[in-house]
Amino acid sequence: MEILDGIVKAFQLIISGDSRVLEITLRSLFVSSTATVFAILWGIPIALFLGTKNFQGKIFVKGFFNTMIGIPTVGLGLILFLVFSKAGPLGLLHLLYTPTAIIIGEAILIMPIIVSFATTAIESVDPEIMNLAKTLGASDDQASFAVLKEALNGIITAGIASFNRAIAELGIALMVGGNIAGLTEVLTTTISNETAKGNLELSIALAIILLTLVFGITLVTLAVSSIRRRRK
Amino acid sequence: MNWIAELKDITKIFDGITALDSVNLQIREGEILALLGPNGSGKTTLLKILALLEKPTKGEVYFCGKKVTDKNMPQLRMESTLVFQKTILFNTTVYGNVAYGLKVRKLPKNKIDNEVSKALKIVKLEGFEKRQVKKLSGGEQQRVALARALALNAKLLLLDEPTANLDPKNASIIEEVIATANRELKTTIVMATHNMFQAKKLPHRIALITNGKISEVGTPAEIFGRLSKTLASFAAVENTFTGTAKVTEDGTTLVDIGNDVQIVATVQSSGKVSVFVSPEDIILSKSRFESSARNVFKGRIVEILDLGSVVKLKVDVGKSFTVQITKRSFNEMGLNINTEVFLAFKASSVQII
Numbered sequence: 001m002e003i004l005d006g007i008v009k010a011f012q013l014i015i016s017g018d019s020r021v022l023e024i025t026l027r028s029l030f031v032s033s034t035a036t037v038f039a040i041l042w043g044i045p046i047a048l049f050l051g052t053k054n055f056q057g058k059i060f061v062k063g064f065f066n067t068m069i070g071i072p073t074v075g076l077g078l079i080l081f082l083v084f085s086k087a088g089p090l091g092l093l094h095l096l097y098t099p100t101a102i103i104i105g106e107a108i109l110i111m112p113i114i115v116s117f118a119t120t121a122i123e124s125v126d127p128e129i130m131n132l133a134k135t136l137g138a139s140d141d142q143a144s145f146a147v148l149k150e151a152l153n154g155i156i157t158a159g160i161a162s163f164n165r166a167i168a169e170l171g172i173a174l175m176v177g178g179n180i181a182g183l184t185e186v187l188t189t190t191i192s193n194e195t196a197k198g199n200l201e202l203s204i205a206l207a208i209i210l211l212t213l214v215f216g217i218t219l220v221t222l223a224v225s226s227i228r229r230r231r232k
Numbered sequence: 233m234n235w236i237a238e239l240k241d242i243t244k245i246f247d248g249i250t251a252l253d254s255v256n257l258q259i260r261e262g263e264i265l266a267l268l269g270p271n272g273s274g275k276t277t278l279l280k281i282l283a284l285l286e287k288p289t290k291g292e293v294y295f296c297g298k299k300v301t302d303k304n305m306p307q308l309r310m311e312s313t314l315v316f317q318k319t320i321l322f323n324t325t326v327y328g329n330v331a332y333g334l335k336v337r338k339l340p341k342n343k344i345d346n347e348v349s350k351a352l353k354i355v356k357l358e359g360f361e362k363r364q365v366k367k368l369s370g371g372e373q374q375r376v377a378l379a380r381a382l383a384l385n386a387k388l389l390l391l392d393e394p395t396a397n398l399d400p401k402n403a404s405i406i407e408e409v410i411a412t413a414n415r416e417l418k419t420t421i422v423m424a425t426h427n428m429f430q431a432k433k434l435p436h437r438i439a440l441i442t443n444g445k446i447s448e449v450g451t452p453a454e455i456f457g458r459l460s461k462t463l464a465s466f467a468a469v470e471n472t473f474t475g476t477a478k479v480t481e482d483g484t485t486l487v488d489i490g491n492d493v494q495i496v497a498t499v500q501s502s503g504k505v506s507v508f509v510s511p512e513d514i515i516l517s518k519s520r521f522e523s524s525a526r527n528v529f530k531g532r533i534v535e536i537l538d539l540g541s542v543v544k545l546k547v548d549v550g551k552s553f554t555v556q557i558t559k560r561s562f563n564e565m566g567l568n569i570n571t572e573v574f575l576a577f578k579a580s581s582v583q584i585i
Contacts, residue, residue, distance in 0.1 A: 126318075126320055128316055128318070128320050129320060129322070131280070131285050131314075131316075132316065132320050132322075133332070133336075134285055134309065135283050135285060135309070135312075135313050135314045136313060136332050136333035136336060136380065136381075136384065137309065137310045137313075137333045137336040137337055137384070138332075138333075138336050139306060140306075142336060146322065146332075149322070150322065150323055
């Protein structure tokens, strides 16, 4: 009965537009999407390089990023905690227990997903697309952009997978964010914390929101890309 | 005579393999020059160097009277464009493809629309603007690629095997467009081909290229007028055979190409010759039928190559002949490897050099 009661109250919380639920949800969305944007900004140039250039040791670099996809968040969280802590190399910046620290940590966590997925997508584009764009008058940058445009579906998939990983991870947000009420609480850390405290209704409400977000975004993307494909 | 482009002592080495070896070539303004040579002879590399997409390992490239340097390369690249052998299209609409180069050149929208529809008209794809390129046939796609190049009004148009693997209808449209572009738009054209008939028909000059070297340059009459050793050496082209010819009593020529295969030709010739029969000129049947064709051979299918709308078959009749038929005929006739078939072609379809 306790569980059923929790679910009912959870829905009431969501429907009533509870300010704490809203604040945590918005912070989660902000942190994860900012991390995804940063990961894309520094992951795509790497993917473009790996996908279009050949060099010795390329297989090791690709292997490194592939392995990094599965890195345990708690492990990365601990490393970042040490880096950001007072005695750590970046301690002077006072980033520990701030949303910025979570953003940096999650961006590092998901970059390998972006790099690996986008590299595969770029490699599947005809290698002559770059030359084609150039012979039609494009500059080097415009030609690279033409390649990215051809790989767009794969890059969008990479972005969605990264965002989902960021919003759903717990280890980094907990270790460098600290789950401070009103400052660094995000969906996963609050669910974990409130469940431990026995506050099931809030946990369930946030879990419903988290799952809805992840499913909803994935479904919308799948639907959009299937419409795009049907048009082609 | 003005040169539009000039290659001076060009050598290109890829991973230790010499693709081009001390090539000297001048392209005259307003001409159609064919680069004739077998696969792997360096034609594509030569075109990419002319398109300023590849830098030579050694040698100098001059374009519109200027020596090409790293600095002026992007600017000079705007004056020429290359149509690749394999049709490469951006995954978007026909309009998106044809307009690409014009958008890069920052032309106003109404001018772009105008140029796109003009170019599509030339390649006989009027009104195709909104179609998705992936939904077009192979021949139509290659025509979009050609329209995309024509829309730029570049001074130099480079074509790599423009009709390779196309059915005869699309191939002839493309050949017509090439001739029109040269005649009416005064576009200088360099086209790579391994198709001798195309080389005979379209260009003003031919450069023979084998193993990365240009061996001869001349008019089609000069090149085909004598039995060129280079030409004969890459007679590995489809349905090209060497043999001994003699003129028969009825005035036709009988060419013995070995393995008991004798070909009748209407052109009179004797001695050692090379003969060609175009794969499209051969009729394939499952039984022997009476016709006016003087050459009829029985054989078996040894290879099937599916090219989309057309299928190329290799038929062993003692010598291996390549025959091109439509996919529909192929399916309706229920052909397969080892199927016994008859090949027939007219004596007038046989070309001798």
